Amino acid sequence: MLLEIKNVALEAVSAAVSKNRISIEERLGGLVPEKRIARLKKSVGFESFSVVEKNICTSDLCAAAAEKIFSETDTSREEVRAIIFVSQTADYFLPSTAHLLQSRLNLSRESLAFDVGLGCSGFVYGFYIAASLIQTLPAGKILLLCGDTLTRNVFAEDVSALPVFGDAGSAAIISKREGQNIFFNLQSFGELADAIIMERGAYRNNFLIEDNSLDVRENFATMDGAKVLDFSIKYLPQNLIDLLAFAKVNPLDVEKFYLHQANKIILQDVAALMNLSTEKFPFKSAQIGNTSSASIPVTLTETVRGGEVIKNLSVLSGFGVGMSIASAAVDLTDLICLETGEL
Amino acid sequence: MNAEEFIKNLKEIMDTESELTLDTRLKDVEDWDSLSFVAFLSFCNSKLKLSITPEELKPVETVGELFKIVGGK
Numbered sequence: 264m265l266l267e268i269k270n271v272a273l274e275a276v277s278a279a280v281s282k283n284r285i286s287i288e289e290r291l292g293g294l295v296p297e298k299r300i301a302r303l304k305k306s307v308g309f310e311s312f313s314v315v316e317k318n319i320c321t322s323d324l325c326a327a328a329a330e331k332i333f334s335e336t337d338t339s340r341e342e343v344r345a346i347i348f349v350s351q352t353a354d355y356f357l358p359s360t361a362h363l364l365q366s367r368l369n370l371s372r373e374s375l376a377f378d379v380g381l382g383c384s385g386f387v388y389g390f391y392i393a394a395s396l397i398q399t400l401p402a403g404k405i406l407l408l409c410g411d412t413l414t415r416n417v418f419a420e421d422v423s424a425l426p427v428f429g430d431a432g433s434a435a436i437i438s439k440r441e442g443q444n445i446f447f448n449l450q451s452f453g454e455l456a457d458a459i460i461m462e463r464g465a466y467r468n469n470f471l472i473e474d475n476s477l478d479v480r481e482n483f484a485t486m487d488g489a490k491v492l493d494f495s496i497k498y499l500p501q502n503l504i505d506l507l508a509f510a511k512v513n514p515l516d517v518e519k520f521y522l523h524q525a526n527k528i529i530l531q532d533v534a535a536l537m538n539l540s541t542e543k544f545p546f547k548s549a550q551i552g553n554t555s556s557a558s559i560p561v562t563l564t565e566t567v568r569g570g571e572v573i574k575n576l577s578v579l580s581g582f583g584v585g586m587s588i589a590s591a592a593v594d595l596t597d598l599i600c601l602e603t604g605e606l
Numbered sequence: 607m608n609a610e611e612f613i614k615n616l617k618e619i620m621d622t623e624s625e626l627t628l629d630t631r632l633k634d635v636e637d638w639d640s641l642s643f644v645a646f647l648s649f650c651n652s653k654l655k656l657s658i659t660p661e662e663l664k665p666v667e668t669v670g671e672l673f674k675i676v677g678g679k
Contacts, residue, residue, distance in 0.1 A: 299641065302621050306645055423640060488644050489660035496651045528644065532652035 264449050265509040271394040272440035274404070275336045275599040278433040278564040279327040280313035280551055282605045287311060290425050303426045308527025312552040313429040314414045319606070321352045322360050322367075324432025324557075325408040327606040329368055331434070336599050338436050340369055344403030345396055346376040349385040349556050351584065352411045353378055356465075364408060374403075382459070383523045383583025385409050385556030386433070387591050390579070391447050393437035405437040411555035416461055418483035427486075427526060429552020432606075433560030445593045448506035452498065452586040458490040459584040494586055495529045500536040502588045503578060510592040514539060518575035518595075523582055524548035524558040556581070564603040573600055607654075612673045619645045628670035650676060 287310055291300055304310050315324070325348065333340055346368075348361040361376035381388050386409045393405040410432030417424040461484040464470050471479045507514050520543050522530055527546050534541045547565035548554065554561050559579050566573055573595050580590035607615070613626050622637035624630075632638045643663065650658040658675060666672055 298621070299639070302641060306641065488640060489647055489663075492644055492647055493660050496648075497657075528648050532648050535652035536655075 265447070265505060267444055267446050268391075268394040268398075269444045270439055270441050271397055271445055272438055272443045273390060273435060273593060273595070273598055274438045274440075275332050275338060275436040275601070276433065276560050276563050277328040277331045277435075277601040277604065278431055278557055278560040279324045279331070279604040279606045280429070280431045280554070280561065281315045281319065281324070283314050283316060284311045284550065285314045287426050291422060294420060294422050294425070306528055307426060308546055308549055309426055309429075309552050311550050312414065313431055313554065315412050315430045317415070319412065320354050321350045321410045321412050321430075321432050322348070322354050322364055324412070324430065324606055325410050325434060326364060326367055326432075327604055328432050328434035329364070329406060329408060331601055331604050332436060335601055336436070338404060341371060342404045343370045343406045344374045344400050345393070345405040346370060346374060347379060347389050347393055347405065347407050348377075349379045349381055349389040349407070349409040350411055351380060351382045351555065352413065352415065361408070370406070381585065381587065382411060382555040383525065383558070384581035384585065384587040384589040386435075386559040387447075387579050387581045387589035388449070388587070389556075390435070390437065390591060391449060391589060394445055397437055397439055407435040407437055409433050409435070409556040409560065411557060413484065413555050416484040418480045419478070421480070421483065421485075423488055424484065424486055427553050429548070429554050431551065431554035431557035431561050433557040435560060443594065445591055446506060446510040448502050448509070448588070448590045450498070450502060450588045452494065452588075455490065455494055455586040457487070458494060458586055459486045460484065491525070491583065492529060492532070495525065495582055496532050496536060499533050499580070499582050499588060502590055503533075503537065503580060506578070506590050506592055512576060512592060516576065517543065517592075518577045520544045520578045520580065521559055521562050522580050524553050524562060525583060526553060561603060563598075563600045567600045568602040573598055607676070609673055612676065613669065615649065616646070616669065616672065619649055626669050628668065628673060630669045631667060632669065632672075633667070646672070
């Protein structure tokens with residue numbers, strides 16, 4: 264679904280990763296041959312991973328990212344009128360983590376707060392929800408918090424997920440701005456839901472208990488890598504081409520495509536299928552991992568940390584769990600993007 | 607792409623030292639793992655611009671059958 268939202272800005276972005284970094288060798292030690300680790304680094308592209316300690320939740324990383332925004336930008340806590348927490352790894356089934364963060368960050372009671380259950384496409388989805396919602400708010404700004412601690416959902420011997428996922432939380436400010444228009448393309452592919460799924464632990468299926476232990480493969484998330492690749496190359500290039508045609512932008516004139524950092528293979532394939540240079544598709548997560556809904560903010564904050572400038576009409580695009588795709592074409596010249604923080 | 611070139615590409619994708627012929631059974635090649643499967647899928651779709659799905663590749667048993675899928679498109 265293509266649509267345009269007028270007079271709205273992605274004003275500021277910040278992200279926090281774990282201080283704890285684990286190399287791929289350590290992550291896969293003893294589980295796969297050494298040669299395979301070298302192949303994984305080269306093709307999938309991840310070398311080390313941000314992995315939280317067991318007592319750290321997504322909300323902790325998001326809170327750190329939000330505090331960075333309040334201390335390093337002009338946005339004050341008093342201006343926040345809505346808190347949206349986008350994640351597949353909430354603190355509790357209830358209440359919503361957004362309310363916990365509203366209180367923890369000392370945000371106004373004159374606000375609304377809610378959670379959205381999305382992963383890879385979550386940042387752009389959240390951006391769309393915030394951009395829509397802000398049209399109805401009398402004043403103020405929206406705090407969008409996206410992130411995941413997927414390493415806590417990975418089985419200790421899952422050699423396909425261990426060399427992919429990392430943990431991060433992000434914070435973004437969405438505000439009204441005359442003259443800035445954003446174009447979106449949002450799509451849902453529910454028929455492919457089983458490509459990335461955690462089947463147990465919620466209301467459909469209880470966790471399995473074997474020998475008094477929950478440490479059973481079936482209790483963790485699973486990902487069908489071939490199915491995810493097939494989905495991405497089949498639908499993502501067209502989603503982006505349609506978005507740019509709708510926004511009346513030539514793909515060659517897009518400064519950068521900041522894509523969800525699924526892995527290097529997918530980014531290269533999408534670039535090739537669109538006949539564009541891979542340089543337009545930054546891969547900035549080699550030392551962090553695929554951080555789900557935080558990965559687009561992390562790509563931006565890592566770009567700034569590397570001393571590069573974020574500017575001009577760019578594309579943000581998240582794709583994955585759902586399955587879902589959410590893309591936006593937005594001018595990022597005035598974005599205040601902070602460097603990646605650590606917790 | 608002829609069979610010789612195909613096998614050269616396949617060896618690169620699998621990063622394997624094993625000798626491959628069109629008759630080689632994939633299950634006998636240690637390096638034909640899930641990573642090779644995904645890398646081959648990526649090669650077909652983005653390099654060769656062929657629309658090939660994981661479902662088409664899954665039943666394949668030999669190098670020759672892989673070559674036929676690529677050549678037949």
